[in-house]
Amino acid sequence: MNTSILRRFDLTGLIEEVRETNAKKIGIQLPDGIKYWIFEIVRILEKEGFEVVVSGKASYGSCDIDLELLKKVDLLMHFSHTPVIELDRVVYVPYKVEYNVESVLKTLRTEDIEFERVSLTATSQYAHKLEEVKERLEDEGFKVYLKKGSDRVKMKGQVLGCNFTSVDRRAEAVIFVGDGNFHPKGIAIYSKKDVYAVSPLEEKLRKFRKDEVEKFIRERYTLIAKAMECKNFCVVASSKPGQNRLDLAVKLRNLLNSVNCNSIIVYTDEVRLENFPCECIINTACPRISYDDWRVIKKPVLTPQEAEIIAGKRSLDDYEVDEIL
Numbered sequence: 001m002n003t004s005i006l007r008r009f010d011l012t013g014l015i016e017e018v019r020e021t022n023a024k025k026i027g028i029q030l031p032d033g034i035k036y037w038i039f040e041i042v043r044i045l046e047k048e049g050f051e052v053v054v055s056g057k058a059s060y061g062s063c064d065i066d067l068e069l070l071k072k073v074d075l076l077m078h079f080s081h082t083p084v085i086e087l088d089r090v091v092y093v094p095y096k097v098e099y100n101v102e103s104v105l106k107t108l109r110t111e112d113i114e115f116e117r118v119s120l121t122a123t124s125q126y127a128h129k130l131e132e133v134k135e136r137l138e139d140e141g142f143k144v145y146l147k148k149g150s151d152r153v154k155m156k157g158q159v160l161g162c163n164f165t166s167v168d169r170r171a172e173a174v175i176f177v178g179d180g181n182f183h184p185k186g187i188a189i190y191s192k193k194d195v196y197a198v199s200p201l202e203e204k205l206r207k208f209r210k211d212e213v214e215k216f217i218r219e220r221y222t223l224i225a226k227a228m229e230c231k232n233f234c235v236v237a238s239s240k241p242g243q244n245r246l247d248l249a250v251k252l253r254n255l256l257n258s259v260n261c262n263s264i265i266v267y268t269d270e271v272r273l274e275n276f277p278c279e280c281i282i283n284t285a286c287p288r289i290s291y292d293d294w295r296v297i298k299k300p301v302l303t304p305q306e307a308e309i310i311a312g313k314r315s316l317d318d319y320e321v322d323e324i325l
């Protein structure tokens with residue numbers, strides 16, 4: 001296997017682009033999955049004459065730019081994510097996984113997809129081949145919707161853990177190309193449709209059925225009921241540039257206080273709040289924290305929509321997944 005970073009990122013054109021900005025000192029920020037190649041990346045850039053400083057912060061998405069490092073360097077290269085916001089002196093280096101479209105089709109054929117109209121989606125690493133996948137699915141008789149979502153997503157069909165606007169609601173089911181469970185689960189909650197998730201690298205198909213979504217929502221109801229017994233609430237507003245929803249946090253705080261829930265706003269890049277005497281957290285930062293991390297945080301972490309349910313402004317039947325648009 002060729003493990004060189006150059007198989008994954010096209011740095012040649014990018015280095016020219018960076019040189020044209022006259023930047024000398026470059027910051028590098030990359031997610032944990034790519035840190036394996038950090039020595040090689042630094043060596044390549046230093047050979048080109050740049051001084052390089054690597055961010056030690058975690059990087060969960062392009063919402064999570066290392067602003068402190070950005071102050072110290074001429075330019076920051078943010079690896080692996082497409083931009084959700086545009087920032088001066090930040091260059092995004094997307095990660096594209098090369099995969100075989102025919103093997104995606106073969107994997108899909110292992111399940112009998114009983115729907116004709118499908119919406120096609122992927123994470124940013126896989127979205128570059130969705131036009132090709134669409135053509136092949138149409139050859140097989142499907143009516144395929146491949147839609148560009150809100151400005152937060154850059155490619156047709158692209159979904160984020162906080163944005164599913166590329167899902168076309170006219171479809172009867174959704175096909176997702178990518179890895180892991182979070183995105184397809186999020187799509188299923190957002191769309192209330194069955195989701196067929198293909199991992200091109202593992203050549204595996206997972207199906208997320210509507211009834212699994214109902215189970216997930218029942219678990220959230222239990223958490224909401226627990227939160228209704230709480231007295232003190234911290235409403236978290238994130239200091240991360242692409243997760244900042246301070247206005248929403250203020251609105252939710254006012255709403256909670258209006259129904260006698262004692263609440264304060266906490267501005268932070270860390271949602272845990274171990275030292276705060278609140279029994280419940282309302283999270284306006286990354287929605288994945290509310291859904292994935294509340295067990296670790298050991299107190300209910302609710303989304304803005306769930307806070308509205310507590311305050312009686314939204315009914316349980318109107319449950320919606322949290323998105324940043």
Ligand code: SF4
Pocket residue numbers: 060061062063064084160161162163242243285286287288324
């Ligand atoms: S807010 Fe969360 S889900 Fe959205 S891009 Fe950032 S890390 Fe990903």
